[in-house]
Structure formats: C-alpha cells, structure tokens
Amino acid sequence: MNKQPFFELKPDTVLDAVESLGYLSDGRIMALNSYENRVYQVGIDEKTPLIAKFYRPERWSDEQILEEHQYMYELVEQELSVVAPMKNAHGDSLFSYEDFRFSLFERRGGRAPELDDPEHQFQLGRTIGRIHQVGQSCSFIHRPVVDIQSYGVDSADFISREFIPNSLKIAYDSLTSDLLREIDAAFKRAGDVKLIRVHGDCHAGNILWRDDTPHFVDFDDARMAPAIQDLWMFLTGERQQQQLQIGEVVEGYNEFADFDPRELHLVEALRTLRMMYYAAWIARRWDDPAFPHNFSWFNTERYWGEHLLQLREQFFALQQPVLKLL
Missing domain, CATH: 1.10.510.10 (Transferase(Phosphotransferase) domain 1)
Structure with missing residues (x-):
C-alpha cells in the first residue's frame, strides 16, 4: 500500500473535485477530524457548505462503498435521520477525480449525546x-x-x-x-x-x-x-x-x-x-x-x-x- 496515499490530495485538488460535479466553490476549505479517510468542509458560493469525503485508496472496493451508501438510503427512506451521500442527476453517489474516489454530504450540526442521561x-x-x-x-x-x-x-x-x-x-x-x-x-x-x-x-x-x-x-x-x-x-x-x-x-x-x-x-x-x-x-x-x-x-x-x-x-x-x- 502507498505509504502516503493522500500525498497528492492538495486543497486545490479537493476544490477541483467538488467543482467537477457542477458546484461553484467560494475557495474556503476546512479539514475535519478524520484520519482513515480525508474529510473537508468546502464552502459553496452563496450556498451552505458541503462535506467532501475522500476514501482511503485500497481500503474498500467500489462495491463495498456502494453497499454502505445503499444501506443509508434505505434508512433515509424509512425517515431515519441519517446523513447519507448526495446523488447527482444520474443517481450516482460515488465519484472519481484524478486518483481519488469521493462523495459529498450535506453539512449537519449537533452535539454529542449525554450517555449518562x-x-x-x-x-x-x-x-x-x-x-x-x-x-x-x-x-x-x-x-x-x-x-x-x-x-x-x-x-x-x-x-x-x-x-x-x-x-x-x-x-x-x-x-x-x-x-x-x-x-x-x-x-x-x-x-x-x-x-x-x-x-x-x-x-x-x-x-x-x-x-x-x-x-x-x-x-x-x-x-x-x-x-x-x-x-x-x-x-x-x-x-x-x-x-x-x-x-x-x-x-x-x-x-x-x-x-x-x-x-x-x-x-x-x-x-x-x-x-x-x-x-x-x-x-x-x-x-x-x-x-x-x-x-x-x-x-x-x-x-x-x-x-x-x-x-x-x-x-x-x-x-x-x-x-x-x-
């Protein structure tokens, strides 16, 4: 496995990947707390920021990632509050840009549950x-x-x-x-x-x-x-x-x-x-x-x-x- 799997994932690459799907970025990008994959909040011009998740190469196959997505869509269909990947006009949820696979999510807010409550x-x-x-x-x-x-x-x-x-x-x-x-x-x-x-x-x-x-x-x-x-x-x-x-x-x-x-x-x-x-x-x-x-x-x-x-x-x-x- 590549010792530096995300070496080529520069900020410009993240922005270009998001814009390749038709979004116009305002240039703001913030790395979120994720190490297995790479996750970023990306500002969208005059709209709510999106969350872009770039999957670690060689960890999951496309089939395994899409199974995860399908499970989340089934949950959303049952009106469960799950943050599922966004789909494009063709119904796709897993995208590629250069050597990276990624998905986009709506940004959601909230706090951690109180496990002693x-x-x-x-x-x-x-x-x-x-x-x-x-x-x-x-x-x-x-x-x-x-x-x-x-x-x-x-x-x-x-x-x-x-x-x-x-x-x-x-x-x-x-x-x-x-x-x-x-x-x-x-x-x-x-x-x-x-x-x-x-x-x-x-x-x-x-x-x-x-x-x-x-x-x-x-x-x-x-x-x-x-x-x-x-x-x-x-x-x-x-x-x-x-x-x-x-x-x-x-x-x-x-x-x-x-x-x-x-x-x-x-x-x-x-x-x-x-x-x-x-x-x-x-x-x-x-x-x-x-x-x-x-x-x-x-x-x-x-x-x-x-x-x-x-x-x-x-x-x-x-x-x-x-x-x-x-």
Missing part, C-alpha cells in the same frame, strides 16, 4: 432499533463481518510481529492468547446469534444530538455483526451504571426490534476486540505521515505499557457476571 439512552435505543429493523431486512454481500479473527487474532499477530517492544512481547503474547480464549468462550456462551447490517462504529462522535433526536453519521465501518455491536458503546462507567443504562437502551430498542438477551455475553468481548483492533489500526497506518503527527503518543514504551494494563483490566471484565435485563 436516561432519556438519551432510551432515545438512542429506539433509534438503533429502527436502524436494525432495516438492517436485518437483508445482508451485506461485499462488506465483512465483525469477528474474532479479523478484530482479535489478526490484530494481535500484527502487533506482536511488528510493533510491541521486545521487553513486553512475552507478556503481550501471553495476555492476548488468554484474552482470545475468553472472547471465544463468550461467543460460545452467546450461541448462534443473528448477524445483521449494523452501523459498526456507534461512538458518541458519530452521533449528532439535535432537537431531542440522535442523528447518525459516518457509516464507513458498517459491517455484518450482532445487534449489540451498535449498543455496547453506549454503556459507560461502573458496572452498576451500565446495568441501568442497558435497561434504558434495550427498552427503547425493543419498541422497534427484538433484542436477543444472549448478546449481552458479547459486551466485554466486543469491547476488548475493539481495543485490540484500534491499536492495530493505528499501527497499520503508521506509514501514513498523518498518523505519527496526530497520534504522537502511540508506539512508545509508555503507550504499550498502558495498553497492556487496559487489556489486563478487560481480562478481569470478561470473567465477571454478564449484565442482566431487569
């Missing part, structure tokens, strides 16, 4: 229930699955082989082996849970709270996964807090979709897999100059020591009783 938790559950009602109507064909192999095994192997300091390698290998065994046991306890199309990355930064309603953005990580993949990130704080939160979330969720309680066995397993995958994601992108610049704390002895500590805490969490629906 029971009403916000309930509303988040209701909205995800509606999203999953659509998500379970069919399956992705081209997009991958959230699973132990890609998120856990492959991540641990890559970190162990390429990044973990020699002084921590034995401890890391032993701990990740134990974690993967516990994660596998958690999936087996959950049983044959249903895989559906999910948002895949439901952290607070991908939710805009406006007019007492959550609005969802950035379906770039949409995959096939158990429903709990889109719910567990709403659970914060100590176990007692999470017990109350899951009750609110599932109560809202069940108004539109049926939550399978067996999936509660996967909360800490999926949390652990995300931590492993996140570290490996940064490591895999380390040749991209934007990553050392923006993640300067990564790949230091201190970082890896703290990462091991967090994983040990997850090993303990995986052995605790599962959350219950009261």
Whole structure:
C-alpha cells in the first residue's frame, strides 16, 4: 500500500473535485477530524457548505462503498435521520477525480449525546432499533463481518510481529492468547446469534444530538455483526451504571426490534476486540505521515505499557457476571 496515499490530495485538488460535479466553490476549505479517510468542509458560493469525503485508496472496493451508501438510503427512506451521500442527476453517489474516489454530504450540526442521561439512552435505543429493523431486512454481500479473527487474532499477530517492544512481547503474547480464549468462550456462551447490517462504529462522535433526536453519521465501518455491536458503546462507567443504562437502551430498542438477551455475553468481548483492533489500526497506518503527527503518543514504551494494563483490566471484565435485563 502507498505509504502516503493522500500525498497528492492538495486543497486545490479537493476544490477541483467538488467543482467537477457542477458546484461553484467560494475557495474556503476546512479539514475535519478524520484520519482513515480525508474529510473537508468546502464552502459553496452563496450556498451552505458541503462535506467532501475522500476514501482511503485500497481500503474498500467500489462495491463495498456502494453497499454502505445503499444501506443509508434505505434508512433515509424509512425517515431515519441519517446523513447519507448526495446523488447527482444520474443517481450516482460515488465519484472519481484524478486518483481519488469521493462523495459529498450535506453539512449537519449537533452535539454529542449525554450517555449518562436516561432519556438519551432510551432515545438512542429506539433509534438503533429502527436502524436494525432495516438492517436485518437483508445482508451485506461485499462488506465483512465483525469477528474474532479479523478484530482479535489478526490484530494481535500484527502487533506482536511488528510493533510491541521486545521487553513486553512475552507478556503481550501471553495476555492476548488468554484474552482470545475468553472472547471465544463468550461467543460460545452467546450461541448462534443473528448477524445483521449494523452501523459498526456507534461512538458518541458519530452521533449528532439535535432537537431531542440522535442523528447518525459516518457509516464507513458498517459491517455484518450482532445487534449489540451498535449498543455496547453506549454503556459507560461502573458496572452498576451500565446495568441501568442497558435497561434504558434495550427498552427503547425493543419498541422497534427484538433484542436477543444472549448478546449481552458479547459486551466485554466486543469491547476488548475493539481495543485490540484500534491499536492495530493505528499501527497499520503508521506509514501514513498523518498518523505519527496526530497520534504522537502511540508506539512508545509508555503507550504499550498502558495498553497492556487496559487489556489486563478487560481480562478481569470478561470473567465477571454478564449484565442482566431487569
């Protein structure tokens, strides 16, 4: 993979790409907080600015990107507040300019949800229930699955082989082996849970709270996964807090979709897999100059020591009783 995949993506290139679709830019451009892809707010002459998203080369195929777009259009058709890509007169949503693929979005505003507010938790559950009602109507064909192999095994192997300091390698290998065994046991306890199309990355930064309603953005990580993949990130704080939160979330969720309680066995397993995958994601992108610049704390002895500590805490969490629906 190109070590500098966005090297040729200059401001002028961004403006020219947007104008190639018939828009007249006023020359204003602002980079937004995105590292996997590149996202910009582009000023449009005498109109509301647009958001231009340039996809990282070689990450997703055209078919995978278009599956993501189609999922969002299905959600919009059901009157869900999802920021879907704009289409041109021919119905296209994925465009090319020079060596880059990009899409355009309307600019939307809002604030992050308050995850310690029971009403916000309930509303988040209701909205995800509606999203999953659509998500379970069919399956992705081209997009991958959230699973132990890609998120856990492959991540641990890559970190162990390429990044973990020699002084921590034995401890890391032993701990990740134990974690993967516990994660596998958690999936087996959950049983044959249903895989559906999910948002895949439901952290607070991908939710805009406006007019007492959550609005969802950035379906770039949409995959096939158990429903709990889109719910567990709403659970914060100590176990007692999470017990109350899951009750609110599932109560809202069940108004539109049926939550399978067996999936509660996967909360800490999926949390652990995300931590492993996140570290490996940064490591895999380390040749991209934007990553050392923006993640300067990564790949230091201190970082890896703290990462091991967090994983040990997850090993303990995986052995605790599962959350219950009261």
